[in-house]
Amino acid sequence: MIDFDRISRDRLPALLRTAPKAELHIHIEGSLEPELIFRLAQRNGVALAYPSVQALRQAYAFTDLQSFLDIYYAGASVLLHEEDFFDMAWAYLEKAAADGIVRTEIFFDPQTHTARGVDIGVVIRGLHHACQRAHQEFGLSAELILCFLRHLSEEDALATLEAALPYRHQFIGVGLDSSERGHPPEKFTQVFQRAAALGLHRVAHAGEEGPPAYISGALDALGVERIDHGVRCLEDAALVQRLVRERVALTVCPLSNVKLCVFPTLAEHNLPRLLDAGLVAMVNSDDPAYFGGYLNDNLLQTFDALAQLGARQAYALLRNSLEASFASTGQKAQWVAALDRSFADVAA
Numbered sequence: 263m264i265d266f267d268r269i270s271r272d273r274l275p276a277l278l279r280t281a282p283k284a285e286l287h288i289h290i291e292g293s294l295e296p297e298l299i300f301r302l303a304q305r306n307g308v309a310l311a312y313p314s315v316q317a318l319r320q321a322y323a324f325t326d327l328q329s330f331l332d333i334y335y336a337g338a339s340v341l342l343h344e345e346d347f348f349d350m351a352w353a354y355l356e357k358a359a360a361d362g363i364v365r366t367e368i369f370f371d372p373q374t375h376t377a378r379g380v381d382i383g384v385v386i387r388g389l390h391h392a393c394q395r396a397h398q399e400f401g402l403s404a405e406l407i408l409c410f411l412r413h414l415s416e417e418d419a420l421a422t423l424e425a426a427l428p429y430r431h432q433f434i435g436v437g438l439d440s441s442e443r444g445h446p447p448e449k450f451t452q453v454f455q456r457a458a459a460l461g462l463h464r465v466a467h468a469g470e471e472g473p474p475a476y477i478s479g480a481l482d483a484l485g486v487e488r489i490d491h492g493v494r495c496l497e498d499a500a501l502v503q504r505l506v507r508e509r510v511a512l513t514v515c516p517l518s519n520v521k522l523c524v525f526p527t528l529a530e531h532n533l534p535r536l537l538d539a540g541l542v543a544m545v546n547s548d549d550p551a552y553f554g555g556y557l558n559d560n561l562l563q564t565f566d567a568l569a570q571l572g573a574r575q576a577y578a579l580l581r582n583s584l585e586a587s588f589a590s591t592g593q594k595a596q597w598v599a600a601l602d603r604s605f606a607d608v609a610a
């Protein structure tokens with residue numbers, strides 16, 4: 263038994279930084295730093311709408327999800343070759359290993375690239391190669407989740423899934439992202455059914471900007487195992503009860519939520535209330551290059567802003583991240599044991 267009361271708040275930053283953790287909500291295209299965007303633009307002869315790294319960074323002032331997505335899709339236009347996808351993923355994976363991440367389940371948006379004429383094999387092979395190398399070099403377990411863009415049609419999503427089938431064993435699941443409002447989960451019922459039949463895991467963004475009904479819809483129509491964001495669930499008490507009862511994990515992204523104006527400040531984020539309600543919440547980075555920080559930045563800034571969060575909550579968030587991953591039960595038990603040791607050592 264870990265005596266959480268023996269861990270004072272001033273010991274939390276070091277503990278949060280070094281403890282083992284999983285990241286289950288990271289868009290790899292959202293890890294593309296402005297410096298790498300410019301390097302790839304030059305390497306590939308792609309023209310950018312911004313004259314410098316600084317000018318691009320200055321444009322990162324978002325008013326909502328759509329204002330971010332417009333810039334995010336433009337940034338991804340520099341990715342053309344397998345090596346570009348490798349370089350992007352490798353840059354993230356090096357940071358992830360340094361953050362104490364032992365497992366990462368990485369979202370990628372193939373339609374953003376295939377729409378520009380890039381072959382889906384180029385995308386998947388480049389990303390998968392980086393994941394394999396991270397395992398060899400850092401012992402970091404890294405897997406891919408193929409996301410469908412919800413502003414496009416279900417037919418397009420179905421065609422994308424079929425095109426990805428030669429690489430079926432290089433990704434572990436499917437997700438749903440992009441513009442939430444006006445694109446309810448029910449629009450993608452068939453493609454998620456097809457993914458289930460293929461034995462793929464299923465997750466979806468819901469309740470970020472969209473209403474709590476999109477969370478229930480993702481569970482009922484799409485059969486998802488986790489909800490990405492889900493912070494608006496607190497508007498519906500019956501839904502909260504269901505999420506607690508069914509232990510549906512919520513991959514919460516605090517810095518993202520502030521940058522996209524879901525919450526005015528980190529101090530007003532509902533993470534403490536989500537945990538108090540008994541929800542299986544955890545912290546993730548979403549699009550770290552755009553929102554001002556990677557996973558440890560999210561954890562440290564959130565704990566700094568919210569005095570209600572202490573050692574018990576730190577442990578719960580990290581443990582939830584490991585347990586909600588799609589790794590094997592045996593592997594998860596090993597990581598949780600390592601997490602327990604890191605907290606027990608500080609409490610001793």
Ligand code: ADE
Nearest residue numbers: 289439440441467548549
């Ligand atoms: N794609 C990248 N980041 C996203 C987010 N926060 N919500 C929906 N789609 C996204």
Ligand code: ZN
Nearest residue numbers: 289439490548
């Ligand atoms: Zn996201």
